[in-house]
Amino acid sequence: MRIRKTYGSRFVYNSFLKLFIELTMALNKFMHPRNKYKNKKANFQYLAIKYPEFRKHVYPDVSGKLFLDFKNPDSLRQLSTTLMKEDFGLDVVLPPDRLVPTIPLRLNYILWIEDILKDSSVEGDISGIDVGTGGSCVYPLLSARMNKWRFLATELDDTNFTCAVKNVERNQMTNLIQVQKVEKSVVLLDVLNTSAATFTFCMCNPPFFMDNLEAQGITNTRSDDRPEPHSVCTASPTESVAFGGEVEFVKKMIHESLELKTKVRVYTSMVGKKTSLSPLKEELRKLKILNFSTTEFCQGKTMRWGLGWSFDETIKFPIKCEDKKSNETKISMVLTAYQNTWSNQRKKRRHPKDKQLQEHSSDTKYMNTNNSNDTTQYAASLIAGETFPVEKNQANLTEIAHKGDISVAGETFPVEKNQANLTEIAQKFDISVAGNTPVKRKRKDSGSSNSLEAKIQKTEANSQISEIREMIQNADGSMDNIDTSMNGNKIKSESIDLEASSSSGVNIKRCETTAENLLPTLSVSNNQSENSSLLKCNLFVKQIEDEMISIEMSWIDGTCRESMNQVLQYFKNKLKVSA
Numbered sequence: 001m002r003i004r005k006t007y008g009s010r011f012v013y014n015s016f017l018k019l020f021i022e023l024t025m026a027l028n029k030f031m032h033p034r035n036k037y038k039n040k041k042a043n044f045q046y047l048a049i050k051y052p053e054f055r056k057h058v059y060p061d062v063s064g065k066l067f068l069d070f071k072n073p074d075s076l077r078q079l080s081t082t083l084m085k086e087d088f089g090l091d092v093v094l095p096p097d098r099l100v101p102t103i104p105l106r107l108n109y110i111l112w113i114e115d116i117l118k119d120s121s122v123e124g125d126i127s128g129i130d131v132g133t134g135g136s137c138v139y140p141l142l143s144a145r146m147n148k149w150r151f152l153a154t155e156l157d158d159t160n161f162t163c164a165v166k167n168v169e170r171n172q173m174t175n176l177i178q179v180q181k182v183e184k185s186v187v188l189l190d191v192l193n194t195s196a197a198t199f200t201f202c203m204c205n206p207p208f209f210m211d212n213l214e215a216q217g218i219t220n221t222r223s224d225d226r227p228e229p230h231s232v233c234t235a236s237p238t239e240s241v242a243f244g245g246e247v248e249f250v251k252k253m254i255h256e257s258l259e260l261k262t263k264v265r266v267y268t269s270m271v272g273k274k275t276s277l278s279p280l281k282e283e284l285r286k287l288k289i290l291n292f293s294t295t296e297f298c299q300g301k302t303m304r305w306g307l308g309w310s311f312d313e314t315i316k317f318p319i320k321c322e323d324k325k326s327n328e329t330k331i332s333m334v335l336t337a338y339q340n341t342w343s344n345q346r347k348k349r350r351h352p353k354d355k356q357l358q359e360h361s362s363d364t365k366y367m368n369t370n371n372s373n374d375t376t377q378y379a380a381s382l383i384a385g386e387t388f389p390v391e392k393n394q395a396n397l398t399e400i401a402h403k404g405d406i407s408v409a410g411e412t413f414p415v416e417k418n419q420a421n422l423t424e425i426a427q428k429f430d431i432s433v434a435g436n437t438p439v440k441r442k443r444k445d446s447g448s449s450n451s452l453e454a455k456i457q458k459t460e461a462n463s464q465i466s467e468i469r470e471m472i473q474n475a476d477g478s479m480d481n482i483d484t485s486m487n488g489n490k491i492k493s494e495s496i497d498l499e500a501s502s503s504s505g506v507n508i509k510r511c512e513t514t515a516e517n518l519l520p521t522l523s524v525s526n527n528q529s530e531n532s533s534l535l536k537c538n539l540f541v542k543q544i545e546d547e548m549i550s551i552e553m554s555w556i557d558g559t560c561r562e563s564m565n566q567v568l569q570y571f572k573n574k575l576k577v578s579a
């Protein structure tokens, strides 16, 4: 009896552990396509047989499968050194009590830099600066091994500096990597001012905490609804804390880059918090550095973000980050809704004479009065607060969605073929997109969606995305805060970033454009102020693989936060997503 009980609880424990491990791998499918860990999990069994030191850190479940304790810093350290040895032939010793580099994340960052250089046709002798290389010297060692890039690696912390030097020597890479000890006030400027050398790029994983309180988790910026991290933070305060945290550190880099300009062709940094991106992008815009881009690094259960900028006009940040087959594409926009038009849709369809619907119909005062027999051509795409007729501009999210599975807020759901129709949702939403005025759209009757889909299916998703992109680039302007006028009314569209796997300021400058050709069939009311919106949020739609898109919403403002979940639910219902 006792044995059974023990076995039973262990079985449950191990099943739970398996589930946990599977969940922790959830973001791997979004890893860089060339990341060798994207489809290949570390084989603990194999590693334990080959590396006795690693064997000490794994333990078996009832089926004999091996697990590693991600909460144990020694185990993490051992995993990283073992992977560096096994997969890159690098002998690395990591100092105790210092940050342990997770290898898949470091690879994602290096691969993004590879992409930038490739897209900008930068070839030949590549040299990089790694600001704050850590005791591992991980970026220079991996990059030198993979690409033969030369590196100047800087480090503030004595222990890390000594260890980094030894790691370079241990791997006979002193011809490629030079490690330099720096003082606290130095990020890039002093290092580069003393040398005539120019560099292809710089990279940085900055100290991420503002102060010791944040480092100890006492003032935590992590929201309560996020699960606890599954691995421990191994960084010491000396290497993880800088005044103002990562935002101030990277801002300093940005300001220094203004002096250094093309001495470094591509400036990049990683950030640990998504919220750090906004102030940094704002800083770049403020300083009129408009050639910049951001990206996401997804691995296991962790996400990090990359920011890159350049003063060299030949540097092009990847607009498309694709493995040639998957055509990964992403559109982001700001949605603003002034009233709830998404709830009880079924009821409204069944009882069209309901008071609720009648009230709703009274919105026709905002609607287009332009008669047309074919309402399908007015189908709206949720792009930059503007409504593009499908036939004319082919700006249509449906094409992205209709092919396959939908992932909502990180979860992936298979979609019934051809049922994913975001355009239809847009049309029925009566929401203005990124506008300070509600854009009311002509409603289709229930039969018309089929004909709409039929039209949409004639076109290719890629060409639609390209056309949207072209429209933006031809406008030669940032879609940030563009005022577009039509019929004497103003539509303000905010912050459109249209790109693949990055939100980019590349090639986008402020401009004025008329919306007449883009909004030929709509009339707009501007009798509601921006402050009165029920919901204002970011919407990100990303094509991840041929048969998968992801929809993500993040809250900006409004009077009803819950409405964001309702809209997501509405998407799920409308897209006929099956869990």
Ligand SMILES: C[S@@+](CC[C@H](N)C(=O)[O-])C[C@H]1O[C@@H](n2cnc3c(N)ncnc32)[C@H](O)[C@@H]1O
Binding pocket: 099, 100, 101, 131, 132, 133, 134, 135, 136, 138, 139, 154, 155, 156, 157, 160, 182, 183, 184, 185, 186, 187, 205, 206, 207, 208, 235, 238, 239, 240, 242
């Ligand atoms: C978060 S760790 C990153 C270490 C390593 N690059 C990695 O990714 O694992 C930040 C590193 O930057 C170093 N550091 C902090 N301020 C610095 C500065 N002004 N210049 C150079 N290194 C600095 C810290 O000592 C620490 O090793």
